[in-house]
Amino acid sequence: MLIATMTIKEHINLAEYTTFRVGGPARFFVIVATEQELVEALRFADAKSLSVFILGGGSNILVSDNGFDGLVIKNEIRGMSIKEADEGVLCTAAAGEDWDTFVAGSVAQGLSGLELLSGIPGTVGAAPVQNIGAYGSSVSHAITEVRAYDRQTGSFLSLAPAECHFSYRSSVFKKEQGRYGIVAVTFNLSRLQPSLPSYPDLVMLFAQSASPSVAEIRSAVLSTRAKKGMVILPGYESFRSAGSFFKNPIMTALDFTALQERTKAQKTEWRCRTPWYWNMPDGTIKVSAACLIQQAGFSRGFRDGRAGLSDKHALAIVNYGGATGEEIKEFSKKIQHNVKQNFGVILEPEVEFVGL
Ligand SMILES: Cc1cc2nc3c(=O)[nH]c(=O)nc-3n(C[C@H](O)[C@H](O)[C@H](O)COP(=O)(O)OP(=O)(O)OC[C@H]3O[C@@H](n4cnc5c(N)ncnc54)[C@H](O)[C@@H]3O)c2cc1C
Structure with missing residues (x-):
């Protein structure tokens, strides 16, 4: 047609x-x-x-x-533009641009703001949808404007960050799925020295370097992601996943104390890597979902038929060949069930189900 x-x-x-x-x-x-x-x-x-x-x-x-x-x-709407502004450098990319190509381009120009988000697959238009994040950064920190078609009003509009209602792996675009068609995103980037990464894996890499360049940070992020299987680069094409399957649960200090009590009462050895939780600025605690999954009996590389966990990262569910969407969803439910039984914690999927 x-x-x-x-x-x-x-x-x-x-x-x-x-x-x-x-x-x-x-x-x-x-x-x-x-x-x-x-x-x-x-x-x-x-x-x-x-x-x-x-x-x-x-x-x-x-x-x-x-x-x-x-x-x-x-x-597949394409195009990019760049504009010097008083407050920084405003870079706009159309929604169909490849996210990591855009990040690589900004890094090549010495611009900081997105380097910690290197290597995340997907498009620019999807980045605000789940407010992509990694290594202590999230894309909402750099976004100044999202241009979208609003199906409710039948017109294009520009949303300021406050109107996007960004939160951990969420936004108005995710909450009101189907309402907005994002066509472009504008980011405020900087020519200043990037701040030193604070995420433990990266802190170690920069122990000897007080002021790494954006290119050095990007390269460190890419190699760290590759070790965890969290990239789609040459050699990783067969890694059929959607990255982290679940969000890291966020809980009140009270609930976290109850979780700690429960872990102490269990007889199994506690094998989670430190840190397995992070104190958030608002007083809540973010807990590593990968840690809970492993402690609940699913080690890296665990297989259940044609679905299983990545052998590089316990948070990634992998299609080991020929798995159906239904099989993968079923496997994810088993993980949710065991984690709830063991720790009373409900893991929420980060991945979106379509037709499931
Ligand atoms: C190996 C691997 C590693 C990953 N690592 C990370 C990570 O570190 N951090 C992270 O946050 N995510 C990560 N992800 C998840 C994923 O890459 C991101 O969520 C990415 O932003 C999805 O982009 P996409 O274009 O593929 O979106 P899709 O999967 O195609 O769509 C995702 C959602 O966005 C909506 N959407 C897409 N484009 C538009 C548009 N133009 N307008 C409106 N809605 C739209 C879709 O309708 C859907 O709801 C990873 C995935 C993989 C496979």
Whole structure:
């Protein structure tokens, strides 16, 4: 079916569009390369009363083998611009740009602000959706504006950071899934010396260097991520996952004390790497989900049929070949069950289920 300049295809297998390499057919599927095409695609969906799913790089989703009975819009809107401003350097990238290519470009220009987020797969447009984060940084710290099409009002708008309601792995775009089609994101970057990383893995690497460059920090982040299997680089293509499957649970000090009591009462040896929890500025405690998963009996590399845990990181569920979306979801439920039984903690998925 040809609409304006786009071809709307039917029954397109989604597995090849996800990093899990899992997923059945989309009833309708279209690639949009301009803002106008996005609007046309959404009008097509409205006219047919179809559900809509906006797809980036497919690196944070688990799709059912029954597929998606609606319109999948793959965002490939491209373009970047850079503007010097009093407060820093404003870099804007269209939603369909590859996230890590954009980060690499900013680092090559000596700009700081995104270097700790190097190596995260996916697109620029998805970065604000779950407020991507790593190594003590999150993208909301650098975002100054998100341009999006609001399906509720039928118009484009610019959202300031406060309107995005960013929180840990969440935002208004995640909470109101399907309402906004993000088309561009603007970041405020800096030409000043980057601050020294505070995350333990990186602190050790920079013990001898008081003022590492952005390029040195990026390179350290990439090699640390590679050791944990948290990149999709040459040699890692077969690593079929969506990165961290669960969020790290955040709890009150009272609940954390109860958790500590429970761990002491258990007879099994406590094998978690230090630190396995972090004190947050608001007084809450963030606990390592990977630690709880391992203590609940799932070691790295543990397999349950065709699904299992990464042998490099206990937080990543991996499709070891031919697993269905349903099998992976089932395995994730077993992990949730055991962690709840052992520690009374409910692990919340970070990965989004589509059609599951
Ligand atoms: C190996 C690996 C490592 C990872 N490491 C990290 C990490 O360190 N930190 C982290 O936070 N995440 C990490 N992730 C998860 C993932 O890379 C990020 O969440 C990423 O931002 C998803 O981008 P994507 O383009 O693939 O989005 P998709 O998976 O395609 O979509 C994710 C969500 O964003 C929505 N979306 C996508 N594009 C748009 C748009 N233009 N407008 C509106 N909504 C949109 C989708 O509808 C969906 O709800 C990792 C994943 C993998 C596979």
